[in-house]
Structures are given as structure tokens and as C-alpha cells.
Amino acid sequence: MTRHFLRDDDITKAEQTEILDLAIAMKADRFARQPLAGPQTVAVIFDKTSTRTRVSFATGIADLGGSALIINPGESQLGGKESISDTARVMERMVAAIVWRTFGHEGLEEMARGTSVPVVNSLSDDFHPCQLLADLQTVREHRGDLEGQRLVFFGDTASNMAHSYLLACATAGMHVVLAGPASAAPRADILADAERIAMASGGSAVFTTDAAEAADDADIVVTDTWVSMGQESEKEQRIAQFGEYQVNGAVMARAKSDAIFLHCLPAYRGLEVAADVIDGPQSVIWDEAENRLHAQKALLAWLLENS
Numbered sequence: 001m002t003r004h005f006l007r008d009d010d011i012t013k014a015e016q017t018e019i020l021d022l023a024i025a026m027k028a029d030r031f032a033r034q035p036l037a038g039p040q041t042v043a044v045i046f047d048k049t050s051t052r053t054r055v056s057f058a059t060g061i062a063d064l065g066g067s068a069l070i071i072n073p074g075e076s077q078l079g080g081k082e083s084i085s086d087t088a089r090v091m092e093r094m095v096a097a098i099v100w101r102t103f104g105h106e107g108l109e110e111m112a113r114g115t116s117v118p119v120v121n122s123l124s125d126d127f128h129p130c131q132l133l134a135d136l137q138t139v140r141e142h143r144g145d146l147e148g149q150r151l152v153f154f155g156d157t158a159s160n161m162a163h164s165y166l167l168a169c170a171t172a173g174m175h176v177v178l179a180g181p182a183s184a185a186p187r188a189d190i191l192a193d194a195e196r197i198a199m200a201s202g203g204s205a206v207f208t209t210d211a212a213e214a215a216d217d218a219d220i221v222v223t224d225t226w227v228s229m230g231q232e233s234e235k236e237q238r239i240a241q242f243g244e245y246q247v248n249g250a251v252m253a254r255a256k257s258d259a260i261f262l263h264c265l266p267a268y269r270g271l272e273v274a275a276d277v278i279d280g281p282q283s284v285i286w287d288e289a290e291n292r293l294h295a296q297k298a299l300l301a302w303l304l305e306n307s
Contacts, residue, residue, distance in 0.1 A: 002307045004112040004119045005299060006105070008129040008167035009193060013201050015302075016136070016171050023137050023291070023298035035301050036066025040096040042300070044122070045071045045078065047102040052265065053122050053130070056292035057099055064297055066096065079107065088114035097300060118303035120296075126187075128160045131264045132168035133295035138288045139220055142260050147173040147202060151220040152255075154245040155272050156238075157207060158184040161224045161264060166194035166205050173201040179214035180207075180245055211245050215254035221282075222262045223247045223272045239271060248274040252282060260284045 004010060011019065026033065036042065042061045046054065054070070061068040071078075078087045084107055091098055092115040100108055100119065105126040112119040122130050136146060143149060146169075153165050157180030166186060169176035176194070178186055186207055194205035208214050215221070226242045227235045252259065261273075261283045269275040278285060 002112075002116050002118060003303050005129060005303060006108045006112060006119065006121045006124075007127050008132055008164050009171055009197060010129075011171070013171050013173065016133075016168070019133060019298050019302050020137050020140060020295070022302060023133065023295045024140070026297050026301075027137075027291070027294040030063055033301055034063075034065030035304050036061060036064040036096060039065055039067040041067045041069050041094065042097045042099060043069045043071060043091055043095045045076070045098065045100045045102070047073055047100075048123065050101055050123075052289055052292050053101055056296055057122065060293050060297040060300065063293075064300060069095065084110040085114035087111075088119075091115065092117045096304065118300075118307050120299065120303070124160065126160055126190075127164045127167075128264070129164050129168065130292065130296055130299065131161065132164045133299060134288060134291040135165075135222075135262055135264070136168060136172060137291045137295050138262065138284055139260070141287065141291075142284055143219060143258075148175070149219045150175045150177070150217060151222060152177045152179060152214050152218040153222045153224075154179045154211060154214070154247050154251065155223045155242050156180060156184050156226055156228075157186050159224060159228070162186055163190045165222065166190055167197065170194040170198040170203050170205045171201060173198075173203040175204045176206070177214050177218075178207045179211045180209070181241055182209055183241060211251070212254065215251045218255035218259050220260055220262060221247055221251060221255050224264055225266065225268055226272050227268070242272070246272060246274065247277055249276060252277055252280075262288055265289060 058068040088111045097118045101122040105124040157178040198205045226238045
């Protein structure tokens with residue numbers, strides 16, 4: 001059976017641990033495993049602009065012995081003159097895997113249904129699961145075992161990042177708290193999925209509008225941009241909406257003294273996060289950014305070996 005990675009809960013707790021163990025091993029010995037030697041090709045499709053996703057996947061595929069075929073917007077017939085499912089059937093004859101950064105999540109689901117090679121969600125409007133693997137790897141490096149850790153996400157709790165934190169952290173047995181305004185609550189079905197997963201893993205999943213209470217005793221403090229791609233015209237409205245959920249010195253003071261700060265980048269200092277936090281001693285954002293490379297390499301290797 002072909003394995004895909006479209007949502008953070010497409011893997012079990014044990015499988016998540018296996019992938020993270022592999023990511024840590026690959027970071028220690030970057031060229032030890034080359035399942036794409038040949039080189040085999042991986043199609044990496046971008047419907048949105050990208051820095052970390054593009055660089056980390058292209059570099060990681062090369063590290064694994066393969067070749068990355070980067071397809072930018074307007075460079076293929078995908079979703080235009082040709083259906084997603086037809087494109088999937090063509091690509092499976094030529095590539096070892098398909099990585100897609102897109103808008104609607106349903107496109108990824110159609111792609112996965114139509115192909116026999118692994119499909120990886122490198123970002124959709126609903127989820128960003130590859131980022132979460134890198135984040136969890138970073139937490140393990142700086143704080144040890146994931147089980148029982150309290151991670152608090154501040155800001156746009158209806159975002160793809162917030163949804164992925166719910167599912168990935170619940171899978172890991174962590175206690176995940178989303179702190180944001182009621183006007184930007186997480187999707188009810190995704191929160192319910194996280195709660196169900198947490199019951200089995202020993203974790204918990206909570207949404208709250210109380211930023212101050214959420215910060216208390218946090219092990220990991222997280223935020224993301226309030227103004228994502230396509231939302232630029234709403235900038236002032238969104239600043240007003242999320243202003244009280246900024247991560248600043250007061251938030252970090254309520255967290256544990258050894259708490260770490262994460263941000264998937266790009267960041268806007270003075271908006272979602274204060275400069276003295278993101279550039280301060282508790283910030284591990286550069287390790288987090290690097291770990292996109294190692295976590296995604298591990299994911300691709302694992303998918304190829306288990307499909």
C-alpha cells in the first residue's frame with residue numbers, strides 16, 4: 001500500500017517517532033542513506049512562493065541521491081488543461097514521489113487517490129505537516145522526549161499551522177494549547193480529531209481565548225505570521241484582531257524559565273513576535289529552519305521504504 005503524508009495524523013505515534021529518530025540520525029550523518037540513488041526524480045510542485053520549502057526539499061532530495069524536478073506556477077497543465085488525477089497517473093510513471101505546495105487541501109487528496117507513488121503535502125490551506133516534523137525534531141533536540149511537553153501556539157488559531165500543531169502534538173502525546181480570538185477559532189472537526197488522538201496518546205488539545213493563562217508553564221511557545229500570503233489587503237484588520245496574542249517578554253515570563261520559542265518563518269518583528277524574543281536566547285528558530293531539511297529527508301526515505 002502506498003503511504004502518503006497529507007495530514008499530520010496520517011502517521012501513528014510510533015511512526016512519528018520512527019521518522020523523527022531517522023531525522024536525527026540523518027542530521028548526524030547527512031549522506032549515509034540514499035534511497036533515491038540513480039538518481040531517481042521527485043516532482044516538487046509549487047503553487048505558492050517559497051524559500052525554506054524549496055531549498056530544503058531540493059537540497060534534501062539531492063542528499064538522498066535523487067534529482068528534484070521543480071515545477072513552478074504556470075509551468076504545467078496541472079489543474080488547468082489536465083485534471084489532477086490524470087496528472088498523477090502520468091507522473092507516477094516517471095517520478096519516485098510527488099511533493100506539492102498548494103492551496104485547497106482537496107487537490108492533494110485527489111492527487112494521492114490517483115497515484116501509486118507517495119504524495120507529500122508541503123503546505124496547503126489546511127495543514128503544514130512537514131513543518132511540524134521539523135518543529136518536533138527541534139523540541140526533541142532542545143527539550144528531550146515529546147510526551148507531556150506543553151506547547152502553546154499564539155495568534156491565528158484558524159491557520160494551517162495551528163491545525164497541524166493540534167494534530168502533530170496530540171499524536172506525540174503532548175499538551176497543545178491554541179490561544180487566539182474566538183473570531184479565528186480552529187476548525188471544529190480538526191480540534192475534535194486532535195482531542196480523540198490525545199485521549200489515546202496521553203496528551204491533550206485545547207483552544208482558549210485567554211492568552212495570559214495559556215502562557216503559564218509553557219515548555220514551548222510558538223507563533224506564526226498574522227498576515228499570510230493572499231491576506232496582505234487585510235493587514236490592518238488582522239493586526240487589530242490578533243494584537244493581544246503577540247509573543248513578547250510578558251508571555252515568555254509566564255512560560256517556564258527554560259521554555260523555547262519556535263516560529264516557522266518568515267517573521268514580522270513587532271507584530272506576532274517581539275524582536276527581543278525571536279532574537280533572544282530562548283529562540284531556536286534557526287535550528288528549526290535547518291531541521292526542515294533533515295525531517296523531510298527522513299519523511300521521504302520512510303515513505304519510500306514503507307510504500
